[in-house]
Amino acid sequence: MLTAGRSEAAPVPTDPFLSTVDEITAWFASSPEKVDAALSGSERERVLSRVAGINDAAAAGDRQALYAQQFLLDRVYRLHTKLPEQESAEGSVVVHEIGRMLETATSQAQDALVEPGLLDELPSEPRRYLSWLKQTARNHRVYKHPYYHEFIRNDATENDLRNYVMQESVVDGRFDDLLAMMQVGTAGAAKLEIASNFWDEMGNGDPAEVHTHLFNKIFEVFEIPEEELERSLSATSLLNGNLAVLLARYRALYGESVGFLGMTEWMAPDRFVQVVHAWERLGLPDVGITYHRLHITIDSQHAQGWFHNVVLPAAESPAMRRAIARGVLWRLNSSAAYLDERMPSAAA
Template identity: 70%
Template structure:
């Protein structure tokens, strides 16, 4: 590739980012799809030659990552990161309070639509969108723990080992999650083309925060909040699954995570968040990652929330 060709492609990516920032839905989708495909170069084993080591691909990657991070920061309420208490226990209480007061907490998508109105097709689409995080949580943990030590590393390791089924291949959580694909006959090639821009963003943010060491505290906030919110949400998924009489094999993952994620979230908060909260830099960054998760999840669920009037019986 010539210098001129590189310049043209850089300009095209910059234009895509600018249009996405201006609110162009097609540009936002294109931006997140391209970012997801580049991440796949380093998160999936290749079947042949790849562009993983390309310096130009890395240059494009950084343009996309910086634009994505800037958009999330722009969505933060002014002063939101300055309000955190300095005492670690009080800081943890503040984080939880911020989540409980956020509009995404107990979102009606789960409490109303999924629980009482979702059809089997709705659950099929739900699982496809959720695959970007739930379907690779073990790899996210493995990536984010690099460079950690002490109680934090042990907590992440315990979490990871649970994801690995505590050594039982049949109980590996990604394997259990993939059983849902079999229930709904979802082929691999359908996954990417069915993902929305906000679903792609959810997965991209998780990879972004876990792969860079300087964003480790943001990953702590992002993944910790993901696990804290999951149990209550999954209760409604299980209720819908049983209401529809779907095969039991497909709901094992969600049933398991109702209890496992409650324990993981408690351990995460007390063994990872609280010790780190003695540092002002860590407090601010953990809060940033937490709010990125809350805000992006809210936009994702708003997008998925249908008009319930069309789902209620006459």
């Protein structure tokens, strides 16, 4: 497992990939004009060549390169998803180029994991198609993965749950923003379903019940500071968070986002039952598990509403059927890679 600055497999400061990441991210607190002026001509070509080198190494299986790739993409996305406290390079042409190179390489890697021809054999009738999506998930090795059903439920220690929460923050900790981004341009039943889902995430108007606020209560229980959180995210954790942002922010990838986020919600209740069991087994403070208890019920309802009000209407279109299935497979495969990495046998 790769993490930043914590495990024995963590990248060392002399790692050339992370040196490139450090060089690039140092510009992110500058204005777009400053960045594009400094990184022009041969300097621009040099930086883009370094990013291409990271992508090539990651594609070849270099785990340090994969970490650097996803860490850098996460930092690019922060320019677009967090309010700046200083100058920001958001809007820089060069940063956009870097981001697109990372996104393209990440997308290609996920597509390479999809069984050839699978997306060409989808049922055309919407309800049969929906059944196919669910059965595909049930047949995937990530379904009822032993990380949740064996390790978390029966063996995880308090420190294991602490680390689990940090890794999960890349999706759970910003699900409301993902919904807000993906609903742009939608209409009708789909927009209403996304809006209903978002309003639940907002605690139905009660600030104390906002789901990101409840999720952050877990950080308080475990006393997790922001700097430790950033150091502790693994390559596959960053990948899962980056895929969610990638699909939610681009209108052309709306269908993939429907599949990715819908499958996330569909799998959550069963997983969270195991987390709640572990939490209670360890006798941890009740305030920290409210988020997971709540989502066992809510995500089950959301998933059904999502399937019937978002997926089924969209499944009338062959292009949308393919896009949604692609997003589902990305979610299943990236989640499997992440959970495989979390298993104690993999970390040993």
